[in-house]
Amino acid sequence: MKLQIIVGSTRPNRVSLNVAKWVAAAAKELPETTVEVVDLATYDLPFLDEPMSPQLNSNRNPNPNAKKFLNKVAEGDAYILVTPEYNRSYSAVLKNALDYIDFQLEKKPVALVAHGSTGGAQAVAHLRGVLAGLKSFTTPTATFLIGRAGELINDSGELNEEARSNPFSPQVALKATLEELKWYSDTLSAARAR
Numbered sequence: 001m002k003l004q005i006i007v008g009s010t011r012p013n014r015v016s017l018n019v020a021k022w023v024a025a026a027a028k029e030l031p032e033t034t035v036e037v038v039d040l041a042t043y044d045l046p047f048l049d050e051p052m053s054p055q056l057n058s059n060r061n062p063n064p065n066a067k068k069f070l071n072k073v074a075e076g077d078a079y080i081l082v083t084p085e086y087n088r089s090y091s092a093v094l095k096n097a098l099d100y101i102d103f104q105l106e107k108k109p110v111a112l113v114a115h116g117s118t119g120g121a122q123a124v125a126h127l128r129g130v131l132a133g134l135k136s137f138t139t140p141t142a143t144f145l146i147g148r149a150g151e152l153i154n155d156s157g158e159l160n161e162e163a164r165s166n167p168f169s170p171q172v173a174l175k176a177t178l179e180e181l182k183w184y185s186d187t188l189s190a191a192r193a194r
């Protein structure tokens with residue numbers, strides 16, 4: 001599985017990057033998996049600047065930053081979106097990036113890892129509808145980090161000991177999310193190859 005972990009915040013001091021590092025470390029334990037962190041901050045996407053809906057434009061000519069982003073995303077066969085919750089939804093920067101996508105996610109699975117004061121359930125609920133619009137599948141299980149994720153996970157992507165030893169540890173939830181994503185990725189990759 002070629003897994004891409006997309007960082008859904010570009011803010012200075014963002015927590016999402018550390019969450020993505022935590023996810024990446026766990027994902028590297030999966031069999032036959034390569035892991036890449038795709039950081040939206042490095043693509044500097046302008047607000048969608050195209051004359052037509054990307055999915056309807058057969059003569060599409062995206063701006064150079066978008067082209068680079070789309071070429072990268074096309075390489076993946078499974079994705080994890082690390083999303084903060086902002087004002088009861090996911091981030092605007094992530095929505096803008098998703099709006100650039102035409103068919104790069106089609107028939108591919110996407111897992112969601114959310115964080116926020118209340119855990120990000122509303123971000124996840126909203127993303128499920130949006131990702132269906134991109135013809136991708138969201139996996140049933142998501143991972144939620146409730147409270148201050150910045151205090152749970154350090155700059156190296158390590159979950160603190162207290163959170164690790166909790167019987168309801170996010171580490172356990174993440175493992176389940178990753179294993180499920182691998183199953184969907186293997187299943188859908190085989191089906192796409194037929």
Ligand SMILES: Cc1cc2nc3c(=O)[nH]c(=O)nc-3n(C[C@H](O)[C@H](O)[C@H](O)COP(=O)(O)O)c2cc1C
Binds near residue numbers: 086118149150
């Ligand atoms: C503009 C803004 C709005 C927020 N709204 C919510 C919210 O509605 N629900 C929630 O659980 N957390 C909310 N939070 C807290 C963030 O989800 C939390 O700080 C998260 O870790 C931010 O991710 P980031 O540091 O990667 O940008 C909000 C934070 C910001 C900056």
